[in-house]
Every structure is written in C-alpha cells, then in structure tokens.
Amino acid sequence: MKVVSVEQFDLRREVDYGTPEQNEVVKRIVHDVKTGGDEALLRYTQELDHAELTADMLRVTKEELEAAYDQVEDSFVQAISAAAGNIRAFHMREKRNSWMDLQPDGSILGQIIRPLKRVGVYVPGGKAAYPSSVLMNVIPAQVAGVPEIVMVTPPSTGGKEGINPYILVAAAEAGVHEIYRVGGAQAIAALAYGTETIAPVDKICGPGNIYVALAKREVYGAVDIDSIAGPSEIVVLADETADPEYVAADLLSQAEHDEMASAILVTPSRQLADLVAAEVGRQLELLPRRAIAAASVEQYGAIIVTESLQEGISVVNRLAPEHLELMVADPMAIVGLIENAGAIFLGAYSSEPVGDYFAGPNHIIPTNGTARFSSPVDVDDFIKKSSMIYYSKEALLKNGAAIMELARGEGLEAHARAIEVRLKREGKAGGSNGN
Template identity: 70%
Template sequence: MKIVPASEFSLRRELEYGSEEQNEAVKRIIEEVRRDGDAALRRFAEQFDGVSVAELRVSKEEIEAAYALVDESFLQALREAAVRIRSFHEKQKRTSWMDLQADGSILGQIVRPLRRVGLYVPGGKAAYPSSVLMNAIPAMVAGVPEIVMVTPPATAGVDGIDPHILVAAAEAGVSEIYRVGGAQAIAALAYGTESIPAVDKIVGPGNIYVALAKRYVFGIVDIDSIAGPSEIVVLADDTADAGYVAADLLSQAEHDEMASAILITPSQVLAEAVQAEVARQLATLPKREIAAQSIRDNGAILTVASLEEGVDAVNQLAPEHLEIITAEPFQYLSKIENAGAIFLGPYSSEPVGDYFAGPNHVLPTNGTARFSSPLNLDDFMKKSSVIYYSREALLRDGQKIIALAQHEGLEAHARAIQIRLEKEGNSNG
C-alpha cells in the first residue's frame, strides 16, 4: 500500500457507462422482454444462468422451506438487525400538512408512499441478505404496499435461490419474489410481463448490465442510483490502532477489485504501521486476491500536515464511507461536508453500519456524496402540492399573476386569470 502526500494523489473513479457492445446487448435484452414478456425471461435464464425456469414466482412453500435451511444464529442476528434498521428509518417519517391562510386560502402538501417498488438482489460473486433488509425495510416503513424482489435463479448454484436471501426477504416484508436476474429483470420491472406487473421504482445494486439497464429505463420508472465500486476513507491520528485501521481498509477492499481504501493521516508513524498491517492481514484473508488488487490499484495512505488538511482531503474525495479515528472525533464532525456515512471513534468499524447499527448501508459512491444521500424513506415517497385559492386571494393577486404570465408570452395563462377577474366585476384589480 503506497504512502504519498495527499496533494499528489488522484483517485481513479469508474463510471458505469459500459462499452458499446454492452450497451447494445442491454438494449436488445430490454426490447426482447418488452416484446416477448415471460418467454424472453425464460429464454435468458437458460442462456445466461444455465437453468430452466418453469415458475417465475417463488412460492410461499419455497420461502417457508428456506427457513429450515438457515442457522438459528443467522436468523436471530437477521431479526435483530431488522429491528434496528426499522427503528432508525421510522424516525425519517414525514407527514402531510395543510396551512390555512388568513384570506381563506389553503396551501399544503400530501405525502404518500409509492404504490409498487422493485428490489434487485444480485447473485453473482456473492449474495447479500443484509442488502435485502436495507432496501426493503425503508420501503415497508414508508408504507409501500407492494414490494417486489427479483434475483437470478441460480444464486445457490444450479439448485435455486440462496435460502438466506429468501428468509431476509420474508423478514423484511417483501410481498413477491421472482427468479429472474440481469438486465432482463430490470426490463420486466420497468415494463411488466404476463407474470410480473410493472413497478414505479427500482432499487438495488447489480453488475454492469444491471446498471446500464437501470440507466436505460430511467424515466419509465424511477431508480435509486447507478452504484459504483465501494469506497472507504479513514481519517486518523497517532492515537489510532494500526490493526483496527488496516482491518477496516481491507473490509472494503475485499468487496471488489475496483474498490478503494484510503487512509489519511498526519502521522508518519501510523502510516508506516498501517502499511505493514495491511500486508500482514492481507496474507491470511480468504479473498486476498480481490483485496490485494483493490489495494494495489486503488488503495493509498495519504499524508497531510494536519487533521484540518485531512478534512479538506476528505471533502474533496466525498467518500461513500468515512471513519474518523482520532483523539476527539466529534471535533471534526461538523467540518465534514461530503460523506455518505460517517463512523466516529475506534469501535465504530464500518461493518457495524453495513449490518447492524440501523442507518442504511446503501450509500452514494463515485464522489456523489457531494450531492446525494443514503437510501432513506424519501426514496419511497412522493409528494403532491395542494392549492386552494380563495376569491379574496385571487382578486388581490390576479393582476400580478397576469403581469408575470404576459411577460413570459403566455397569453392563455393570463386570460385564465383575467376571465375570473371580469366575472367577479374586478377587472381593474
């Protein structure tokens, strides 16, 4: 893991634009699903997943059977995590409101949940029950009545869907599960097929084909984001434990070869100690080949003159995950402008947030923490404005509205107000 001055470092970030061939493949898949519906989904399952799918929808009996295939300790941990995630997101609830004006007008906002949301759960390198909870529980808390999950039909080899995924979906309140993955699953959710009614929004990560498909259907449905590789930045001083810091950096490096893990510190002693610890811990890591490439290509230890300079570097990077392991971590909290999730102190290891604390682990990547937020209840809600203008208010404001409309050259707008003023015998305002 290289040690370099922060001023000389530039993080390589990969945006999911895909190659021309990948984009053409996604477009073809989507068009075939639009045209052929379920038949296309079954055809692609055989082509891409190597399985023959008779029933696209997972039955209640299959979900119940999955419970017998998971350890009780896993189920207990999953349920406690779900309680914490639900409790955190309950605090994000918004309510509708109405404001009665003195002139009798009423202005307000109606807040209501989306009707139907689709959750994509990947099945490639690994299956993540925790992501099922993080995507589905906020939708359930928001009051979404129909939460649909799609996942490739061979997440547990050729035998079917990983039972841990099915159990997590059941515990999180998912109402329908379908065995379909890839760009074809995104197409099915966006446009609907004979078996899968269309949704209003699609959330959840996937491979490059899933990401491109989400980009393609955006506008037909809403999407959460186009997720990039995982990122972690640790801002630490000489009070930090080098073993803790190295372990946390590797916790993200093992996700993906393109993940980035960065330490920012004013301490040369800590920098060298973490460099040695990363090498030592990496040697025994089960996913050491993935983590090693991540560290080699996208990892770094950045030296700064002070923690204040380190904060500036953090805000420029706008990381997905930020850990502050310093003598006084809360001292720097208000100075962090750009970060998806902020972990304070030596015991707030990033996996605490991934699995158990309660805040959502679906976070902005690729520097989008400059303008984006973690997945939250607002992602599953929509708002309608309410306007009731009284006669008194229209007579008072009518001529001003006409003046603005005529300035923009929209005479029909102006006349819609003028006709009412004339009807009320108040054409002069």
C-alpha cells in the first residue's frame, strides 16, 4: 500500500459513470421494457441473466420464501432478526409528524407529511449478495409508513430456484412479500414504468452494478431514486495510538467490495503508516477475495502522512468519505470538527462492519465526495410533504397590498388581480391596479 504526502495525493476522485457504449445499452433496455413490457423484460432476463422464465414465474412464491429458511443456518436467521430490530429502533427516532400552527389573525399554516405509496427496492445478486441491504432499504420505508414495498433481485442461471436464500430470508424477516426475480437495467425499467406483471413504483432505491446505476439515472424524473452510488469508500483517521492490525483489517473490509473501492489511511504518524502498509500486505494474503482487495488497494488505496492531526482533519473534510473511522486517542474531542462524512465510527471497537450490519444506522451512505451535501438513507427518503395554508380574511386584508406589490414587481398582473378582486369585494382594494 503506497505511502504518500498530502501533496502527492489527488483528494478529489472522479468516478466515471459509464462509457458511451454502456449508456447506449441502458437507454435501449429501458426503452424496450417501457414499450414492450413483460415480453422485453423476459427477453433481457434470458439474454443477460441466462434464465429462461415465463411471466408467471417472475414473482417469488410464498412457498419459496418459506423454503429459503431450510437453506440457511438458524444462527443467520437469529442474526438478521436482531439486526432488523436495531435498524428499526434507530429509524423510529427519525419519524416526523404533520403539524399546524394557528396564527393570531386566525390563519393556519402547516405541513402535511405522507408516506410514498409504492417503493421498489433493488437487491444485487452479482459478485456478492447483500441481505443486509434488504433491511437497510426496506425498514426505513416501513417506518415511514409506505404501504407497498416491492423487491427485485436477479435470478441465477436456472431461473426459478436461483435466488440467493439469504436474500429471501432477509426479505421475509423484513416483511417483504412482493418479490420478483429480475435484475439489471431491465428490472429498473420495469419498476419505473410497469409491465403487465409488475406495477410501477414511486421511488427506486438500492445499490447495483454500473448498468443498474445508469438505469436509475435514466428513469429519474418518471420516478424518484435514492442516489447514483459510486464505489465503496473508507477513510481511517488515526494517530500513533491506533493498532495497525485493526486499521489494516478495517481498510481491507472495504477494499474487498470491488476493484474500484477506495481504502485510505490518514495519519500524522509515519511509524503507524509503515506498520499499516506492512500489515495490509500480510492480511491480504489470507483473504478469500484477495484478488479484488489487492486490485482496490493498488489502484485506489493510499496512506496519507500529514504534518499534524489537524491537517488530517482538513484532508478528511476534503475527501468527504462514505465511511470514516476515528482511530485516535480521544475521538469525541475531534468528532465535532468533522464536517463531511456519511457515517462516523468512533474508537477502536467501532469497526465499520458494526455499522454495515448491526448497530442500527443505515449503511446506504453517500459516496464519491457527495457527503459534502447529502446524507445516509433514512425515513425522510420515503415521505413527501405538502404545505398547508389557510389564510383568514383578516390576514388577507392586512397583507393583500404587499402581495400585489410583489406580484406586479414580477410582472404577473393576473396574480395581483386574484388578490385585488377579494380586496375590492371587502371594500379594501389597495395599491395600483396595474393599468
């Protein structure tokens, strides 16, 4: 793992969201499913996922969900159930309520909060299956009150029996009963526009490969999306008190996601930097996904040595990482100085996988520096808000002239006259009539 100075490292990594060829492929798939419905969906499922399905095979049956429990360990069921409880408890604290404020003049101003009606959750099934992502997408939507949650996940070769049983058990534990065995850009198009079998949704969330990401971008506007997720990232900010074995292990926990994942140590300690570099090399040799992690470390990994811990904090804020670990003597003393990070893990025992799987906060977090302006998935992602205005006669008589002044200042005479006609009726017409 290369050790560099701040000056030697480009702090603004740019992720290229697809080649022109990939974008064209996605546009074609989305168009075909939008216009061709089930026929196109099934054709692309056979062509790209090598699964021969018919329309009546798309939906996962209740019997398949029940059978999945026989294919996983009881310990997994217990763990996923406990994690679901923690995640639900955390997101319950985010719930908002509608509100109204009665003004002295009799006007009522407020906000009506409603859940989205139907949400689609994409669960990948490629290089790795992520049952934990089922919980992280579904549970905040449930807490928000979304009445219809539908899940899509790719079939494996062989079709009907091909869905990962761990994903199915996670879905069942989360309370999802409408599941379809489709994946890729074709699944995103089906969720956005609907087919004869799959009803359209209001929002699509969940991670996926580059084709899924591009398809989400393509359908945005017809539906809402959570984000265009980039590769996974971790930054560890550490001082001389950090354990190099812990730091190396946590860096590799993200590097094993895929070859484009980013794992960075920021430290003012050159001694720690050298120890972590050696430890990463040692631990890499023992990883089952060594080839993937090694490629990530080689291409996007780095150890940045700073002049001071304060400079390290500045580097972290410029990186705006998805995951940030504070492996310092007193993490609570500096957490308030962290301005940009998706999730912040404090101390030696708050390893990033604690948040990925079990603690409760959501693990769907902004990537590629977007933590500068965006946040992890939460209940707010699954609600919509309506402003409520009840204006009393007293309020309109008092403020009507000011409203007309503003309307005429923008050259919108019909706006002004909509107020003026009411003021005239009450014998209070004021301001110029614009003629």
